[in-house]
Amino acid sequence: MSFVSAIWHFFTAGAHWRGSQGIPQLFAQQAELSAAVVAAALVLGGGVGAVLGHSGRGALIGVNAANAARAVPTLALLTLFAVWPAVSLRWNGFLASSLALLILAIPPILTNTYVGMREVDPEVREAARAMGLTGRQVLTRIEAPLAVPFVMAGVRTAAVEVVATSTLAAYVSYSDLGTYVLSGLNTNDTVEAFCGAVLVAVLAGAVALGLGALQRVLTPVPLRRSTRGLLVGSRPGGRRPAV
């Protein structure tokens, strides 16, 4: 059987579309893990970033700690949590995986929220103060809405990274689409590994495209900017690749 027809058989076999090791179930578990991590990262990273950005204090430490966390390979965190007795393989690897991915997801959200709050025009902030808004009101009614495009950019970056990297969670026994890749590699089943890789790549691509569209929709109309030209908007130099 040729490689191509073996791939065709993999995707058309009924067994791969039902049960706990079927594509729908593994996909759902990858989505579940990723969604939980991004939501928690938005609360933690967004919260800390907003407080740092509002007060302007402690920012050097916060942002630098976030950047330092980026240098740590996720595979190191996954395996470290997995061998740590308090976490180990609890909840079928969900706990270790989500903690490791959380450390990956917080930095982009935290730094983008911080930058978004600092980018608010000081005159706007002073005008709000002059109108009698309290510090808390300035944060929630002025700075936070104006920072939304930045926060969303951070969420998008984090989500793309988390979905891609959640593939590695299969290594610490969390069942998701990465399970096909790793079990295929372990048993020298190149077809299974290849098909798993195709599924993972398609998922990551779909999430990247979908979140790009969502980001445009969610950004308040007056804040939308062109991202067509060079030098406008995104700076890939600050992004990390999907691991």
Added chain:
Amino acid sequence: MVAAGQPVWTYLASNWPEIRSQLAQHIVLSVVAVGVGLVVSVPLGVIAWRFRAVRSPILGATSALYVIPSLALFVLLGPLTGFEASYLTAEIALVSYTLLILVWNTAAGLAAVPEDARDAARAMGFSPSASLVRVELPLALPYVFAGLRVAMATVIGLVTVTALIGLGGVGQQFTYGFNTAYESPIVVGLVLSVALAAVADLLLVGVERLALPWGRATGHRRPRGAR
């Protein structure tokens, strides 16, 4: 490797020769990937900047490569390079992750060249290609170096994932620690890979200072805005 259950220092000391060779593999994999990435990216960046028609396709293709999870990309290259653990598979994937960063930074660096400098080059009789090579690219180099630093840090981290396809540099310590259920190897691998990234970054900053005395006047000007 022995003594996985020992404290970090004992473990490191008793396995140093093996860890040293993993460190060497890590450095080779990273430096080759970033070097090849640079050689491929600078011409692509120039083309993307010069010819508007191919700009979107080039940046789109590099973005698409960037989104593919590394473990998946290593496996997807299997039919091309064979499914054995091979340096070729690892390097193709690692290089492809440097492209987006380096191509974009090269193009952005060229876009940031002041119009005055371009005019002055033309007024001095430089042909467009001479102006590109002798005026515009040198002025774009601070951006290229900024890209090199990000690419190097990225690749050093990604090399650890190749442990799952039989390479891995110090990333092999992660799988070894997981398989033996001891944290010492993992801590050693983690500290070494972070230290490697830090040292590489310092070296790149040093090289930039020496090579680009004119870069200091402008500092690391980078495009700002949402990422």
